[in-house]
Amino acid sequence: MRPRDTDLIDGLTPKQLQVLRHIAAFHGSQCYSPTIAELARQLQLSRSTVFEHLGELQRKSLLSTCPGRARSLRLTPQGRKLLENARPEAVPDGRAPRTGVPLLGQVAAGVPVEAVENRDTMSLESCFGTGDDIFALQVRGDSMIDDDIQPGDYVVCRRTCRAENGQLVVALVEDGQATLKRFYREADRARLQPANPEYQPIYSENCRIEAVVVGLLRKL
Numbered sequence: 001m002r003p004r005d006t007d008l009i010d011g012l013t014p015k016q017l018q019v020l021r022h023i024a025a026f027h028g029s030q031c032y033s034p035t036i037a038e039l040a041r042q043l044q045l046s047r048s049t050v051f052e053h054l055g056e057l058q059r060k061s062l063l064s065t066c067p068g069r070a071r072s073l074r075l076t077p078q079g080r081k082l083l084e085n086a087r088p089e090a091v092p093d094g095r096a097p098r099t100g101v102p103l104l105g106q107v108a109a110g111v112p113v114e115a116v117e118n119r120d121t122m123s124l125e126s127c128f129g130t131g132d133d134i135f136a137l138q139v140r141g142d143s144m145i146d147d148d149i150q151p152g153d154y155v156v157c158r159r160t161c162r163a164e165n166g167q168l169v170v171a172l173v174e175d176g177q178a179t180l181k182r183f184y185r186e187a188d189r190a191r192l193q194p195a196n197p198e199y200q201p202i203y204s205e206n207c208r209i210e211a212v213v214v215g216l217l218r219k220l
Contacts, residue, residue, distance in 0.1 A: 036051055
């Protein structure tokens with residue numbers, strides 16, 4: 001039996017649940033955490049009110065942070081589990097959101113084959129698995145074009161803090177911003193290698209791996 005909403009939020013106010021959802025969505029799309037100012041702007045609240053909500057979420061062990069470190073808000077395992085079990089926000093027109101694209105079969109890119117229609121559905125979950133460790137980011141910039149990753153493409157990522165040499169990663173560098181590069185571990189630093197000769201490698205002594213890229217999506 002599915003728990004009631006009142007059991008799921010366990011004393012959280014609707015606004016605190018909204019703050020938690022916004023932090024999870026922001027981190028999923030940007031691969032780093034929002035600031036208090038960004039949350040206040042998105043939620044149309046004062047910074048002091050957001051600060052109070054964050055304190056309550058931390059007190060309830062749903063949110064963690066590193067004092068003195070920018071963009072360090074993270075959902076705890078309890079916070080992620082709560083959002084997984086909570087009722088999704090309502091769709092404005094009452095229709096259920098589409099969960100995938102119809103997959104009707106195969107098409108030849110060489111010798112033509114017989115056209116046979118199959119009824120199935122293709123989604124990110126069916127291709128890359130389920131779980132809150134899988135997410136997508138839209139690419140901005142052209143530093144990876146020699147790897148055929150173009151501006152406007154979507155990279156599908158798996159959240160992890162470890163990467164092998166040569167893997168395509170999403171990493172946080174010293175300024176707290178995320179970047180998409182090839183990862184290489186050197187003697188006393190990491191090298192984040194672009195795939196465009198117009199860009200220089202980024203060298204970092206405290207680079208933080210956020211995810212590895214497992215797929216690429218492109219609109220034609």
